[in-house]
Amino acid sequence: MTSKIHAAARVAVLATLVAAIGPTTAARAQDATLLNVSYDPTRELYQAINSSFIASYKQKTGKTIAINQSHGGSGKQARAVIDGLEADVVTLALAYDVDAVQESGLITPGWQKRLPQNSAPYTSTVVFVVRKGNPKGIKDWPDLLKPGVAIITANPKTSGGARWNYLAAWGYALRQPGGDEAKARAFVTELYKRVPVLDSGARGSTTTFVQRGIGDVLLAWENEAILAVNELGKDKLEIVAPSVSILAEPPVTVVDKVVDKRGTRAAAQAYLEYLYTPEGQEIVARNFYRPRLASVAAKYASQFPKVKLLTIDEAFGGWTKAQKTHFADGGVFDQLYQPGK
Amino acid sequence: MRRALTEPPLVRGALLAVALVFLAIFLVMPLVAVFAQALEKGFGAYLTALREPDAWAAIRLTLLTAAIAVPMNLAFGLAASWAIAKFEFPGKGTLLTLIDLPFAVSPVISGMIFVLLFGRQGLLGPFLGAHDVKVIFAVPGIVLATVFVTFPFVARELIPVMQALGNEEEEAARVLGAGGWQIFFRVTLPNVKWGVLYGVILCNARAMGEFGAVSVVSGHIRGLTNTIPLHVEILYNEYNFQAAFAVASLLAFLALVTLLAKSVVEWRSGRAARPEAPVREAA
Amino acid sequence: MSSASPRRRVLPGFGLTLGFTLLYLSLIVLVPLSTLALRTASMGWGPFWATVTSPRVLASYRLTFGASLAAAALNGVFGLVVAWVLARHRFPGQKVVDALVDLPFALPTAVAGIALTSLYSPNGWFGRPLEAMGLKVAFTPLGIVVALTFIGLPFVVRTLQPVIEDLDVEVEEAAASLGAGRRQTFAHVILPALFPAWLTGFALAFARALGEYGSVVFIAGNMPMRTEITSLLIITKLEQYDYAGATAIAVVMLVASFLLLGAINRLQSWASRRGAAA
Numbered sequence: 001m002t003s004k005i006h007a008a009a010r011v012a013v014l015a016t017l018v019a020a021i022g023p024t025t026a027a028r029a030q031d032a033t034l035l036n037v038s039y040d041p042t043r044e045l046y047q048a049i050n051s052s053f054i055a056s057y058k059q060k061t062g063k064t065i066a067i068n069q070s071h072g073g074s075g076k077q078a079r080a081v082i083d084g085l086e087a088d089v090v091t092l093a094l095a096y097d098v099d100a101v102q103e104s105g106l107i108t109p110g111w112q113k114r115l116p117q118n119s120a121p122y123t124s125t126v127v128f129v130v131r132k133g134n135p136k137g138i139k140d141w142p143d144l145l146k147p148g149v150a151i152i153t154a155n156p157k158t159s160g161g162a163r164w165n166y167l168a169a170w171g172y173a174l175r176q177p178g179g180d181e182a183k184a185r186a187f188v189t190e191l192y193k194r195v196p197v198l199d200s201g202a203r204g205s206t207t208t209f210v211q212r213g214i215g216d217v218l219l220a221w222e223n224e225a226i227l228a229v230n231e232l233g234k235d236k237l238e239i240v241a242p243s244v245s246i247l248a249e250p251p252v253t254v255v256d257k258v259v260d261k262r263g264t265r266a267a268a269q270a271y272l273e274y275l276y277t278p279e280g281q282e283i284v285a286r287n288f289y290r291p292r293l294a295s296v297a298a299k300y301a302s303q304f305p306k307v308k309l310l311t312i313d314e315a316f317g318g319w320t321k322a323q324k325t326h327f328a329d330g331g332v333f334d335q336l337y338q339p340g341k
Numbered sequence: 342m343r344r345a346l347t348e349p350p351l352v353r354g355a356l357l358a359v360a361l362v363f364l365a366i367f368l369v370m371p372l373v374a375v376f377a378q379a380l381e382k383g384f385g386a387y388l389t390a391l392r393e394p395d396a397w398a399a400i401r402l403t404l405l406t407a408a409i410a411v412p413m414n415l416a417f418g419l420a421a422s423w424a425i426a427k428f429e430f431p432g433k434g435t436l437l438t439l440i441d442l443p444f445a446v447s448p449v450i451s452g453m454i455f456v457l458l459f460g461r462q463g464l465l466g467p468f469l470g471a472h473d474v475k476v477i478f479a480v481p482g483i484v485l486a487t488v489f490v491t492f493p494f495v496a497r498e499l500i501p502v503m504q505a506l507g508n509e510e511e512e513a514a515r516v517l518g519a520g521g522w523q524i525f526f527r528v529t530l531p532n533v534k535w536g537v538l539y540g541v542i543l544c545n546a547r548a549m550g551e552f553g554a555v556s557v558v559s560g561h562i563r564g565l566t567n568t569i570p571l572h573v574e575i576l577y578n579e580y581n582f583q584a585a586f587a588v589a590s591l592l593a594f595l596a597l598v599t600l601l602a603k604s605v606v607e608w609r610s611g612r613a614a615r616p617e618a619p620v621r622e623a624a
Numbered sequence: 625m626s627s628a629s630p631r632r633r634v635l636p637g638f639g640l641t642l643g644f645t646l647l648y649l650s651l652i653v654l655v656p657l658s659t660l661a662l663r664t665a666s667m668g669w670g671p672f673w674a675t676v677t678s679p680r681v682l683a684s685y686r687l688t689f690g691a692s693l694a695a696a697a698l699n700g701v702f703g704l705v706v707a708w709v710l711a712r713h714r715f716p717g718q719k720v721v722d723a724l725v726d727l728p729f730a731l732p733t734a735v736a737g738i739a740l741t742s743l744y745s746p747n748g749w750f751g752r753p754l755e756a757m758g759l760k761v762a763f764t765p766l767g768i769v770v771a772l773t774f775i776g777l778p779f780v781v782r783t784l785q786p787v788i789e790d791l792d793v794e795v796e797e798a799a800a801s802l803g804a805g806r807r808q809t810f811a812h813v814i815l816p817a818l819f820p821a822w823l824t825g826f827a828l829a830f831a832r833a834l835g836e837y838g839s840v841v842f843i844a845g846n847m848p849m850r851t852e853i854t855s856l857l858i859i860t861k862l863e864q865y866d867y868a869g870a871t872a873i874a875v876v877m878l879v880a881s882f883l884l885l886g887a888i889n890r891l892q893s894w895a896s897r898r899g900a901a902a
Contacts (some may be wrong), residue, residue: 034561038901043579068621070562071575075863084470085478085560100865104462157844158863197763197845200856203578211582212745212762231580329866334680337848348806353713360709361721363702366750368727368773371739378742417648424641426817436645438734438885445881447835447855450660452861452872457659457871464659488652512634521636543729550732552838553855559861570734570838577738589735596730599724 009024031063032267037087039074039160039250040203041224043158045287046091052283053274057267065267073201074160081106081255088259088268093160095312096250096319106257120249122277122289126168128240129209129218130223140242141172144191144217151194152215156204157325157334163220163327168246170326171315175244187337202234210237221248222304223288241305246312329332375593378586390576390584391591398564399572400591402480406568407548414544415537418495422533423525426503427511437500443492451489452557455482478560483568491544498540502533517521535585535610539603546599551590629755660878663871675872684854685876691853692807692833695772696780700826704818710781711788725781726776733838741769741842768853771839776829783825787818812880820895824888831884835877 011167025155033313038046050067057065070085074093074282082104083088090107092098095118101107112119130138136149144151154162197214199205202224208217211234220228222239229237252272259265274280282290285300316322326332348356382385390396421440425433443451457463459476470477476482511531514524530537552570559566567575569592576585662709664672675681702757709715712723728736744761753879754761761767778857791814837855845851852860 040578067566068562070560071578072561073863075865079862079865080478081562082454084466084475084476086475099543152868155848155860157848158860195847198847200846200860201578203580207577208763210580212741213747214745214763228580289607322879327864329678329864352806356705357713357715359702359710360706364706364724364850367770367777368724370743370749371736371774371880372727372731373890374739375735417645417652420641421645424645425713426880427635428638428642430642434741434889436649438651438882438889439653441885441889442657445831445835447858447874447877447881448837449855449858450835450878452694453870453874454656457663457867458656468662482799485652489656490651502725508635515634521640524635525637537704546730550730550735552732552734563853568734573734573738587739589732589738592732592735596727596732599730600726604723606721 004054021264021330024308031065032264033066033068034264034268034271035068035070035086035090036089037070037085038075038091039077040071040201041094041161041221041227042091042098042250043069043071043280044227045223045284045289047279048283048287049191049275051281053271055277056274057270057341061235061270064265069127075157075158086262087255088264089252089272091250093250093318094163094254095251096323097160097247098253099320104185106255107253107293108256111253112251115272116276117292118120118249118254119251121252121272121280121292122250122284122314123222123292124223124248124250124289125247126219126223126246126248126305127243127305128242129220129228129237130240132236132238134238138217138240141169141187142281142299144169144194145187149194149217150196150206150215151191151217151219152197153195154210155198155200158169158200159202160206161221162205162219163222163323164246164248167312167316167322168242168244168310168335171246171310172242172244174315175310185332185336192337207272222290225321226288226303239305241307244308244310246315247309249312312324342394342546372593375586375590379590381586382583383414386583387590390581392586393584394582395564395567396572396588397567399567399588401402402483402565402567403569404547405480406484406487407545409493410548411541411545413488414491415495415541417492418540419537421496422499422503423529425500427508438494440493442487446506447568448490448551448553452486455485455489455558475578478562478566480566482558483555483566486558487548487551490554491548492552494544494547495537495540498543499533499536502536503529506532535606537609539606540600542599542606546596549595626702626900635883637830652663657878660871663868664875666874667868671868672872674867676876680848680852681854681857681873683849684852684857687765687768687851688834688854691768691772692830694769695776695833696826698769698773698828699776699780700822703777703829704784706777706786706823707781707788711894716805725778728776728778731812733775733836734842736774737771737839737842740767740774740839744770745845762843765851767843767845768840770849771843772836773835775836775839776833779832780822780825783828784818787821791817809857820891824895827884827888827891831881831888833879834884 008224036046036050038256046067047209050069054065054067057063070080072080072099077085078090078092078097078100081090081101090101091096098107098111102111103111114338115121128144129136130136136146137143138146138149144147153165156162156166169188169191170184173184174181176183182267197205197208199208202220206218206220206224206228209215210228217240218225225239229239252275254265254268254272256265258270275284276292278293278296281293285296285303288303290304291297291300312319312322316325324331425436455477458465459469459482460466461470476485510528511524514528519527549568550570551568551572553566556571556574559568559571559576561567561571563575569588573585573589573592576582576588628708667675706725709717710725741762744754744767746752746755746762747761751762759766761770795813795817796809799813800806804812835855837853840853841856844853844856846856854873858870858877859872861867861873864879
């Protein structure tokens with residue numbers, strides 16, 4: 001009896017091992033593999049970029065390349081890279097997260113100057129998603145504070161996207177006639193009082209708004225908003241662009257220590273540069289990010305409403321300062337966000 | 342005889358109703374919800390979601406992880422239960438509590454400690470980096486985190502069974518001249534085989550389903566370091582709810598198979614031989 | 625080691641098995657866990673204390689302990705009923721129901737989390753009618769209690785069930801023959817006999833709930849100060865590159881778990897002694 005069990009167990013274990021190892025070790029005959037560690041809303045973008053780049057790289061150099069993707073919250077992804085996730089390139093939500101990787105010694109200082117336009121080959125901004133027909137009549141930032149409006153956004157302490165939301169609201173209030181720090185603070189405080197669910201990631205808050213039916217307005221990246229409306233129901237949702245918003249510049253860079261160790265610098269560099277080519281920019285626009293290249297931008301102009309865009313540098317004096325003032329433990333967000341008080 | 346001791350029919354009915362309604366709300370409905378949403382778009386869409394290459398890669402990795410973690414913890418469980426059940430030694434109580442510890446540690450902490458140990462900035466990070474050994478964000482890290490969270494299952498299942506059996510048979514075999522391994526394979530193992538199987542089944546279920554700890558050490562590389570539960574989360578975050586629930590239904594199905602296997606083991610081993618409480622199953 | 629039993633001389637393998645046990649325990653559990661202590665030690669007592677007693681962290685302890693306690697209490701009541709029905713009653717489909725009780729052991733917590741969220745969110749099967757009655761479950765502390773109840777149920781049932789099965793029927797008969805009503809018998813004879821096992825089950829469900837993460841994050845809503853559990857706070861700290869803060873909170877949770885486990889083990893040996901004495 002025992003021996004029968006043993007034999008059976010042995011066979012089962014062997015079978016699983018074979019099933020598990022067999023196919024993974026096959027099908028890996030590339031000249032190089034790149035790992036792109038990115039944040040949540042770029043899955044669809046990089047799926048398209050990867051297949052297009054692989055074909056173009058093969059044509060140009062004759063080399064076959066494979067690209068692996070990892071997605072998650074921007075801060076979490078940066079932390080994984082710092083802790084040893086061997087990313088050849090990082091394409092994150094904010095420069096602050098790349099700075100964190102740089103501080104750990106993996107990226108050389110001055111990375112933001114290595115590629116054109118602050119190393120951000122595409123941009124986005126923060127817009128509103130409302131229920132079909134805009135029942136609460138939300139047109140611009142002040143409408144968010146109308147009585148009975150529930151706002152969905154993620155927690156800016158854990159979500160890069162939510163930080164852009166927060167700063168967009170702050171920047172709007174600051175730039176109003178007679179606006180100052182105190183007024184901005186009061187505005188943002190009021191705004192967060194109307195948030196019933198504070199998800200830890202941007203995608204979580206979209207799910208809460210769309211799938212769970214909670215809230216009247218969702219603050220989201222423009223690309224996420226268009227994607228969500230297309231994927232989850234044009235008949236249920238619509239997008240509203242505020243008068244003023246923030247210019248979100250998600251940066252990309254090569255992780256120097258990793259590419260030097262793995263000998264992948266050329267491929268990694270080519271990969272990022274591809275994002276700036278007309279083909280790359282075309283894919284960027286098709287995935288609802290705002291392209292940098294004027295010709296592509298003109299072609300897709302109807303897709304992106306005209307919004308006055310503030311930059312982090314002019315409104316907040318750069319990411320490091322914004323992060324420290326607003327989102328560090330004990331910072332402005334912690335002070336103004338006191339639920340139940 | 343029993344009749345005098347049971348409650349009046351009305352109370353009986355009420356108790357039964359309360360128990361069944363409670364179980365229906367808290368246990369059955371979540372299960373139904375998983376399958377209902379998995380099949381929301383029909384059986385074809387369900388199969389498509391399962392045939393996707395990334396889903397397959399996740400399934401393979403999960404099977405591989407369980408195939409390594411379960412035998413490791415089985416070996417540990419057998420050794421620990423032999424030492425603890427057959428011998429008296431000081432510090433046994435503390436040892437038992439330490440064995441239980443992974444049950445009560447938050448899965449998040451279980452993942453984090455391996456990052457602190459093997460991460461690039463961790464204690465062994467520089468050494469591993471210099472020798473180009475990848476532990477976390479690769480398969481070894483996922484296996485280690487899984488071994489950690491499923492650590493006590495077999496041991497805690499076996500210890501009471503062995504304790505209940507006592508040492509007489511082994512001692513008799515010893516007197517008759519049997520060697521240690523002989524005693525173990527000929528006498529002890531046949532006696533505890535159902536307990537072993539029971540522990541292995543539970544250990545396996547947890548190994549395949551672990552989310553929190555694995556999530557911290559995985560790196561989430563599509564097709565390489567995503568297990569089934571992580572793949573569910575990814576699909577969920579891609580607004581692909583039907584596919585998320587389809588893959589989740591695999592795990593729910595695994596849970597049902599686990600329950601069935603447990604019932605069979607209990608039935609084969611006879612209710613009496615069943616360790617008096619699965620108190621030790623998890624925590 | 626001189627106190628080792630004379631049995632040791634009879635059966636072989638003590639050194640080998642204990643050695644392997646200790647080695648494996650150290651490698652897999654103790655060494656990794658000690659990194660927590662090391663990390664925390666590097667931060668010094670003052671910052672440590674400030675971190676683990678900041679208002680947001682305190683709020684998360686209150687929530688985690690409160691919701692775990694509520695869930696364990698809920699399981700204490702309904703788990704007792706379930707265990708009683710399974711042990712004492714015979715009804716069609718009993719085997720299936722009995723097997724089903726273990727579902728939370730077998731179902732991955734993340735799956736449980738998304739299933740419960742879809743059921744209890746305002747447009748879910750349960751959420752809609754509950755919302756109509758003015759009761760919000762998902763994204764409130766109540767939702768956390770629901771998830772933790774799901775996780776903890778089998779502990780109470782499986783601890784109580786065998787004890788109920790082993791209850792000495794004669795004692796109940798004696799009580800009945802002395803004129804005690806069923807209710808009196810239950811309150812004065814049965815409950816006291818079940819109490820140690822009940823308390824163990826309760827404590828196990830509680831301990832399990834304290835560390836739960838996967839099923840809770842989906843349904844909690846994760847509002848700082850209101851529905852943010854301690855495990856989530858650890859992740860939040862990690863994502864802000866605050867390793868010391870994360871490990872500090874982890875150490876607090878670890879110590880709580882360890883104490884609770886020690887208490888449970890003591891409780892169990894007390895219960896089994898009582899059982900043996902009866």
